[in-house]
Amino acid sequence: MLSSMKLGTDRIRQIILSLRNFSRMDEAEFKAVDIHEGIDSTLMILQHRLKAKPECPEIEIIKDYAALPLVECYAGQLNQVFMNILVNSVDALEEKNARRTYQEILNQPSQITIRTLLVDQAWIKVAIADNGTGIPDSVRQRIFDPFFTTKPQGKGTGMGMSISYQIITDRTYAVG
Numbered sequence: 001m002l003s004s005m006k007l008g009t010d011r012i013r014q015i016i017l018s019l020r021n022f023s024r025m026d027e028a029e030f031k032a033v034d035i036h037e038g039i040d041s042t043l044m045i046l047q048h049r050l051k052a053k054p055e056c057p058e059i060e061i062i063k064d065y066a067a068l069p070l071v072e073c074y075a076g077q078l079n080q081v082f083m084n085i086l087v088n089s090v091d092a093l094e095e096k097n098a099r100r101t102y103q104e105i106l107n108q109p110s111q112i113t114i115r116t117l118l119v120d121q122a123w124i125k126v127a128i129a130d131n132g133t134g135i136p137d138s139v140r141q142r143i144f145d146p147f148f149t150t151k152p153q154g155k156g157t158g159m160g161m162s163i164s165y166q167i168i169t170d171r172t173y174a175v176g
Helices: 002-023 035-045 075-097 102-107 160-170
Strands: 031-033 060-064 071-073 111-120 123-130
Touching (some): 031 035, 035 075, 035 111, 075 111
Parallel strands (some): 060 111
């Protein structure tokens, strides 16, 4: 029983640290941060959406992280971008899996791949991809439009990608 309680409190501690890192409430200014730490905190928060369920195996996360320097940014806002993109990936995979059997999913597991790359001294690249059904051209042209969503009414606001676009294009980031 004590072992189980310790495991539970360790898990709670890990979640709280991830939430604190994700929100960066104590770091509202522009400062140097580890991008991988932000991505990993976002994944921890989304763990309940990624883990196996009786009707569906877990969504696999493949991390291909390069050695990156600290990046000067508004960490909380950048973490929100990671969250918006990853939630959309999970939603797309869940939608695809709803049309597949458990065995089909086991044979071709749902995956999200996250790659980071140091492009040069001033730029890094973060690529997030899933093996869902893809985005049709007609939708791709509109994904950054405010209030545009492909989700059923009540499921999405259509603001996630619009806000993400604004965060990335309106802010200056620096590799250092």
